[in-house]
Amino acid sequence: MNAAMGQTPLDIDVAIIGAGPTALFAAFECSMLKLSCVLIDALSEIGGQCAALYPEKPIYDIPGHPAIEGGALVAALDAQIAPFGVPRLLGQRVETLAGHRGAFTLGTDKGQVVTARAVIIAAGAGAFGPNRPPLEGLEAYEASGAVQYYVRRRADFAGRRIVVAGGGDSALDWALSLSDIAEKIFLLHRRDRFRGAPETLAQIEARVADGRIEKVVPYQLHALHGASGQLDAVEIIDLEGATRRIAADTLLPFYGLSTDLGPIATWNIDTIRSTVPVTPSTMETSLSGVFAIGDVATYPGKLKLILQGFSEGAMAAHAIHPIVHPDQALHFEYSTSKGVPAGS
Template identity: 55%
Template sequence: MIDHLHQTDVAIIGAGPTGLFAVFECGMMRLKCHVIDPLEMVGGQCSALYPEKPIYDIPAYPKIGAQELIDNLMTQIKPFHPEFHLGQQVMKLERTQGNRWMLSTDHGTTIVAKAVIIAAGVGAFGPNRPPLEGIENYEGQSIFYYVKSRENFRDKRVLIAGGGDSAVDWAISLAEVAKSVGVVHRRPKFRCAPESEAKLHELEKAGKIELLIPYQLEGLKGQGDQLDSVVLKSLEGEEKDYPCDVLLPFYGLAMNLGPILEWDLALHHNHIEVNPQSCATSLEGVFAIGDIATYPGKLKLILTGFAEGAHAAHAARAIAHPGETLHFEYSTTSGVLGIA
């Protein structure tokens, strides 16, 4: 492989929504950015896993699709001309003699940066697969862990398993196109936005969603790779068959930090510990934002990641241009590189 050497102000690891907004905030600080991501596309989970998922907690957008959010962020950062290195994983992070950070990827790319912002989300991700016998026979045909297009489920009998935001949001969305939607969960309380839970119960009362509580997945029945029904089991041991064409288990993602574990960062339960005031990690000049960062009181929201990106960008500028004073201005005053 040929080594490609780049010099920049800030290297951002991760091209999900938090990483992309960090590009904007760095641009407002007049910092040049290079962005590295192991996926072949920008957008992280939003683009790779659920591009049509509705998101309800982005300011000024009562509802926005995940891919639409990414497209808007790409438009927002275009004036700053960031350089992307996609389909590459950062393998090494090393301090240089010139007080810089050198990042080396598995494709032979080398980036020397004055500061680093880690916005790697959950790291390398994959679904938490429910322990059901023979589940692999149905995956990709009747069992899916992500929804890329809800049209794929039009007029289908859909069973969703889980109680988090993904399960509830997709239940609400698929109720508009599916023949039927059932949601199986072990407890009455859902781990989602209160408004979403209220909408879920509203659709239940209207007969558009069936809530199967308290039940959990017990087994699968079908022919070949096509499901006929899913066996559900109550906490008391009662079993029943629930007819369905599709099962969507939303039990979260398995987190794998990969090479990040070897970078001598202070970690807490596979998350990077940061100072919430600046998002600085235990390594000077390295910051972490988004779901991978942790501190007391942390809320795992895209909105939180956006704010952390602003904190990290301001702190990174002090490192990239030490001793240089930058008078803070609101974007409504300064504009974006002269764009009104």
């Protein structure tokens, strides 16, 4: 079920805000405990940052997978909850939250109303978007695809002359990855020092030596040149004000993400610097009946790893069970003995 559910109010046990990997696994855990749930996400597809930012980038710390691409991980998690028929409201953001433990009402920006006994906030870093460089005429180049902030399909960049701007992991990783298929990679940074693992930096130097990557330091972006959204050159400037033009048809600025809790910050829930403090044993927030998991949740010893988010989803689901079924004891069973619905 997608965002086309219309305006009919939806009554559910658990409303899960977010549809990234942590949210998907939380839906599985809730479903295994026979708690009905719905996934609500402002993005038009499930997967969160895995789908939006790095669907073709391998992840190395998912148990049982020496390496798995972000898109493949999302697909596997989606297949895992398929037997339960979990509805999802995509392309709409939860704007309002009212009520109390056992009886919450949520409203989205598309007019959808959801009533739920409990709420799980699995919103990742909150609403996120790229930090965009302050360049004149940027919008036209973004619209044409000449300027992009995410690499969804490597094949789209074959044969291109690409300026990769930034000095962190994303810039370095994509410069390396795309150097195999691009005509030329220009790696631009305002300093001659990059923030990356020693092995990554060594690989960069090797690609510089064989001519596939050219380091352009210390420079910053200054202007874009082209017509009708088609990029011909990227103008850069050094610390002394001297400019240089690089013939290029693609600019990939990797200056990090700007994050915002959005409406969550207005829901009378304690927050700390765009994160939500929780009780580690239950993942419950300061608002009884509302839980937070994944990157948005914080507590002493917190690790921002997908695998920890999976564990948090399981703990939240078990803590929610007595809210939904106060007179029913939860007899925990391993999935190997309990199984999942037929058709999985």
